[in-house]
Amino acid sequence: MSAIQYQKDADNIVILTLDSPNQSANTMNADFREALEVTTTKILAEKEQIAGIIFTSAKKTFFAGGDLDELIQATPEHATEFFNMIESMKVQFRQIETLGVPVVACLNGTALGGGWELALGCHHRIALQDAKAKFGLPEVTLGLLPGGGGIVRMVRLLGLQTAFPFLMEGKQFGVEQAVQLGLIHDTASSNEELLDKAKAWVKSNPKSQQPFDVKGYKIPGGDPKTPAVAQVLAIAPAMLRSKTKGCYPAPEAIMAAAVEGAQVDVDTALRIESRYFTELATGQVSKNMIGTFWHGLNAIKAGESRPKNIEKWQATKVGILGAGMMGAGIAYSTAIKGVPVVLKDVSIEAAEKGKAYSQKLLEKRVSRGRMTAEKKDQILALIQPTADAKDLQGCDLIIEAVFENQALKAKVTEEAEQYLVDGGVMASNTSTLPITGLAQASKNAKNFIGLHFFSPVDKMQLVEIIKGNETSDETLARAYDFVQQIAKTPIIVNDSRGFFTSRVFGTFVQEGMRLLAEGVHPAKIEMAALKAGMPVGPLAIQDEVSLSLSEHVTNETRKALQAEGKDLPKSPVEDVIAEMIHKHKRKGKAAGAGFYEYPSDGKKYLWEGLSHWQKDHDISEQDMIDRFLFIQAIETLRCYEENVLTSVVDANVGSIFGIGFAAWTGGAIQFLNQYGLDKALQRANELENRFGARFKAPELLKKHAQSGEPIR
Template sequence: MSSVRIELESDGILQLVLDKPGASANLMDQAFAEDLATTVKAIETMSYTGIILRSAKRTFFAGGDLGQIAQVTRDGAEPFFNMVESIKASLRVLETGGRPVVACIGGAALGGGWELALACHHRIALDSKGVNVGLPEVTLGLLPGGGGVARTVRIFGLQQALPLLTEGRQFSPVQALETGLVHQLAQSEQGMLQLAREYIQAHPKAAQPWDEKGYRLPGGNPGSPKVAQMLALAPAMLRKKTKGVMPAPEAILCAMVEGAQVDFDTACRIESRYFVQLVCSQQAKNLINTFWFELNAIKGGAGRPPEFAPSRVTRVGVLGAGMMGAGIAYAAASREMEVVLKDISLELAHKGKAYSEGRMAKRVERGRSSEAQARQLLERIRPTESVADLVGCELVIEAVFENRSLKAQVTREAEAVLADHALMASNTSTLPITGLAQASTRPENFIGLHFFSPVDKMPLVEIICGQQTSPESLARAYDFVLQLGKTPIVVNDSRGFFTSRVFATFTNEGIAMLAEGVAPAAIENAAWLAGFPVGPLAVSDEVSLTLMEKIRNQTEADLAEEGITAPPRESDPVIDRMLELERAGKAVGQGFYDYPQGKKKRLWSGLGGHFPQAEVQPDVQQLKDRLLFIMAVETARCLEEGVLGHRRDADVGSIFGIGFPAWSGGAIQFIDHLGAAAFVARADELADNHGERFRVPDGLRARATKGQGY
């Protein structure tokens, strides 16, 4: 059976129905390329007035077959290139046939699916929540390879096309209409088809603008003064975003500019060459594995105990209305949950609600929400100082200070008024959940939900299971995180769990470099060039050195109770000295950086006086390796020790939670793409030169010996 079905209507209109046999979505693969070529050949012998392109699936078209793309190597580049060119040739026949071709978009049309729509003369979208369009290929290390670059540039011009192609943004139907991506919206499937028929009847002959005589590129060609000025700055702007480790945006810019200087068919061939080059790159394979396969597995419930029915939370309690508690309350209310926001006084609780008021005011101001929507959300948040108001909450999240006795106190108070089945969660970032659960009368219902700041922007939630946490509690917590629209990773209990534990190695290593005499600017620039969103000194200021000291002291005290002496860290003397100098971080206006009012932060000029720089500085690659390897080694330890149960949680968590460079695909993907043997060899070099903290766990060493990865 063909994945493209031909239906000729009595009025002479052809419907090409996209319907891949035995699949839930249409894919742009080898079979589709062959079916489309056969369909186009058949159409050339038929008499028709126009073509409607639509889908029989819930989505319009899912895009390229990422499973196939992930397997393409340089050895297989030529047949893959030929397949891509075959699809483009078929689309080219359709759009140059002289008769109108209309895309009826009744579901998501992303990537290759949107490229099919761009090849049509007219695009109509169903005005429905499930419809979104765009070219997100760049987020997977790719570029639009089905004519998307060439057509977008010719529709919008170079300047307007650049963000459409390099930012990977997805558009709702209304946004697509406003942007000019679609020409009309319809309120129903039948209405969409009727609009398509009307367009065909009104435009018996149709051609793309670039196929018309006298066509000029909107906004000017690359040599025109205004465009030339933009193009002179564009590479630097992209490099600032990509840090030189994400080749896709730069390849897109090259394909755009080169393609704008030649005829359309040559532009498409240039695009194909850049596309195949990216498909064969390691960065694309890393990103596809993590941001598609692993992330979709998590969102599909891969880490959730399957034996329990899905659950939903309608009423949630939040204890502590500080920064984290206020953020959690806003996130829950945004998903239409009733929220009880409790603090020790009504004044503090209202202060926490004010965060949501501020967020909604900004959304209204920017046109993203209406006054009515803002009012409805705020009505769902109930500030209180009374624990009795928690009655009826299915879930209560404790978000008070990192103090064991305080957390125990609020847990006991809350459980006294909750139903027996209610879930109790702690937002702690470091304190073991099993220990905190000792304050609970129902430890099987006690779990960790570690949110990241700012809660409304950070997509990750770390779910931590204590020794007595039941599988049902894990399932309910997993459902709640998905209900929030966030990404859950499942972690077993340990000090620092996964994210805080690995993140601490990053800050420790950066501060250790400073203690060794490495120039502060070199440390921060090495992190930036490696692809980290922020350097270790800057992020230490954000966290605050005071908090880092408190966590260290709590860890030492907890280990002392177990008869264990906490090993000193390389960063400890530097942190102590900075605190003596009253430079605790951004919150107090001074840390490793100065924060002048109304100006950009800058490294503190006095660092060199307190931490003298060595005469001979290490090369940048050495510094980059230290930051990348220390986090990857610690992540491998978490896997080997059972803190993490699956590599997908390590990869997704390391990128979304603690800023491991996205180009790598995550900390474990980083090990695998280097190869375990090469990774272990380099880690051993770092251990010999900088300390045993770089020594890999025995399990990884054994894998390397056997030629295995994770």
């Protein structure tokens, strides 16, 4: 069966129904390209007998976009072949677009990427009135650019400045906004009305062309030579570089293709776009990002790490112990998905304060038109603040989110667990304490598990699920299902001190403070981290976490290890933290002073007193960048080698979404793969020789460097 069904009605209107075989959604795969060539040839042969062309879809959505399985295979050796393939497809689209007859897109649902580009190639776009439908060009989020004419047409229809956020940030929009932008010309309430309106428009516009193909057409707002636009473009590249730090080639390529394309005719602009697209598609960064943000996330969504053959489960009533920032955030994230929540704290006032956090977030949504006041009230009604443990009766999941103290966690677990339904799950939101040890306070260790949320919970998508030594597969499956039920991304790790994310996150922050102790200027440290691709510098993050908490965790860890007959060697980082806290009274952001100053009426800035640590050093910026990336990648690989992590997908996704590892790399283990494993081993050895044993290459890296096989 062809991916494009060709049908001509009694009025000589050709209806092209998109229906990719063996797929639930239409994509620009080999089947589509073959069908497009056949269809275009037929249209050109019959053009004298064609009154108009209408694109429709047989799928639930209009068109999903490019075939990422194909795109990830493109390498620099394929560049010429790839470029010619893209150009051939665009020529065919352009032949239909410039035929002279009206061309209409009937958008029966979402059209993203290549699907939206196909729609933009039509003269008239009608969309089904569907609140869930999304349109746009999200390619930049995968290290790519819209290569099917999306840049050229969006710029010509909207103007450079209006188009930039949709192109360079991948912003998506619904039907209502698309109508306001003039990108959707009409709407319909049913598929039948959609087709009827399309046919009516064809009949009313027997001669049609794109507005930008009309002689004398001017790009809205002006082309790059227009003074107002030229003024913006003079600083735009520098502003963009300040955001990307040179780590992400896609936004820069998009800006270049848009600006260059706006100065030439449409066909030349399309060719410019294809060249930039080919460069990105055959480059490494897009492969890193597609591998993790598409294939990796889809594998997690499909439950690849979830125990098999266990029935799907949904929580019906969730108890949360502790209404502080974490507990309040978990309550919000649970209630907004329609699950009743009992939010318990030591006093009703504290519990009410925790509920007020949800009220504040929901009111912000209402004020921005993203939620009705009625819906806000319904969600708030699902959160029951209380100081009485008996209100937990009937919960099938209770999550403890109190302070990181084993005795306190044991106390609240013993108090709350009795109110769980039979077979209910007891979970701890600890970020460092081993789950097997915490489970000792439980009467049923097989039903005890770790659910490590990240702050702020309403924004952070990752949840690290920690399996204790006695945690059952059924409990693990239920925890996985709950995380997905509240629309978060689960990764599974085995029990150990610090688990995966806290353990690796700690190496990044500590490396920043080591550099400070070595005499590097703090601004250089922060900038090197940003240039590595980290979203925030290590000193700023340490302030957010609080120096006091880090000191407490280190002391507790040392005590626990000493009880096991082990020791935690002292590092220069401890001296830095101790001096900051006890000598300078600087405990972090919450205390109003840390590595940064926090003026009430302005932006934070680095504390001048940090000059105390400055001295001569011979560390280059690249050394610092590599130290930040390699220390995290090596520690992640150790976690995998030690079976703390059981999946490379979980390692890559978890490192980006949990600790902010440089997204351009595709994740901590993919960083090593894409660096070249033999080169990564060599660099790790160099770092170990110069900076210490913490950079010692794990055996797994040596093994894969020798075999040449990627770590998968």
